[in-house]
Amino acid sequence: MTLLEMTPERIEVLRKRSDQHKFDHGSALVLSGPATRTGAARLAAMAALRVGAGVVTVGAPRDALPECAAHLTGIMLREVSEALDLSLILAEDQRINALCIGPGFGLEPAHGAILRAALATQRAVVLDADALTLMAQDRELFTQLHEACVLTPHAGEFRRLFPGLGEDGDGFTLDEKKDATQRAADMSGAVVLYKGGQTTIAAPGCPVAVLDTMSEPNVAWLATAGAGDVLAGLITGLLAKGLKPIEAAEIGALLHAMAAKVLGPGLIAEDLPGQIPGLFRELGV
Known part of the structure; x- marks a missing residue:
């Protein structure tokens, strides 16, 4: 098990150099749902931009x-x-190197087809919320997962996506959650970030990383609508910058928790992306 912390190596990959232009930091595409349901995608997009994606x-x-x-x-x-x-957008713009699908996306048949088209490109993609539900409903979609995918389920989504691995009514011990996360990563062939007070992150065949915020009361305020959408956006932005999926998931989770620790009681999801510049200054990015 690895306990997550913000190391000098992780700080270094967040930096931008003066000889780089915006497309050196990648291009992220966040897919939205229909009118009146765009807020989640907008939160994710703002987080991706704040964390350093060029476009x-x-x-x-x-x-x-x-x-x-x-x-x-x-x-x-x-x-x-x-x-x-x-498909046409991705074909005409090869610079788009990271996608985010799920926040406020919707569960109509057309959305399953869009998800299928995204997975077929083999580009890096964060799958959250409705995308996870679509895969739970259509196991053929699940078979299209690949090593550049990052899944970010909460407990209910994890149970639906990985039947038999999710916690029961009595909850999980940390060791049980680690084991379930590792097995889910191995089954899916993707990075799995299992959210919670003890967030567990695993890539296929790799040790599980743990972000334990149970002793941080301010981080408990992440239990608010939209906070998970911001996390998905942070990871997407880091993927666009060229980080490996496991690195993007781990650093995204760290920044998400660090922002909540600073903001504390009363935070809402809209507050989180705006906290990133201050965190970067504090870290010396």
């Missing part, structure tokens, strides 16, 4: 584009109403 785009259905435009300035917009839209 971030929200792909949204046509009816949701005005809503996104009313809230976003430094984040670009593209229409993604069906799988063909996504």
Whole structure:
């Protein structure tokens, strides 16, 4: 087991150099759900931009584009109403190297087709929320997972996605959660970040990393709507910067918890991305 901490090596990969331009830090695409359900994707997109992705785009259905435009300035917009839209965007722009699918995404059949098209490209992708539910409902989608995927389930999503591995009504010990996370990573062939007060992160065949925030009362305030969407966005931005999936998951989880530790009681998800610059200054990024 590895206990997560922000090491000098992790700080170093967060830096930008003066001889680099925006596309040296990657291009992330966050997929949104329909109008009135864009907030989660917008939170994820802002987190991806704050953590250092050079370019971030929200792909949204046509009816949701005005809503996104009313809230976003430094984040670009593209229409993604069906799988063909996504396939064309990814074919024409090879610079897009990280995707985020799930926050506020939706569970309609068309969304399953979009997810299938994304996985077929083999590009780095964070799968959260509705994307995990879609895979639990359609096991053929599950078989398309690959080593550049990061899954970020909470307990309920984990149970649905990995039947028989999730905790029962009496909860898990940490050792049991570590074992379940490792087995889930091995089964899926992807990185699995199992959220909670003791977050466990595993890649196939690698030791489980643990972020234990049970003794940090401020971090408990992450139990608020949208906080998981911000985590998904942080990981996506780090993937865009070129980090390996396991590195992106571990550093994203650390930054997420560090932001909550500073903000504490009363924090809401919208507060978290704006905390990243202060954390970076404190870390010497």
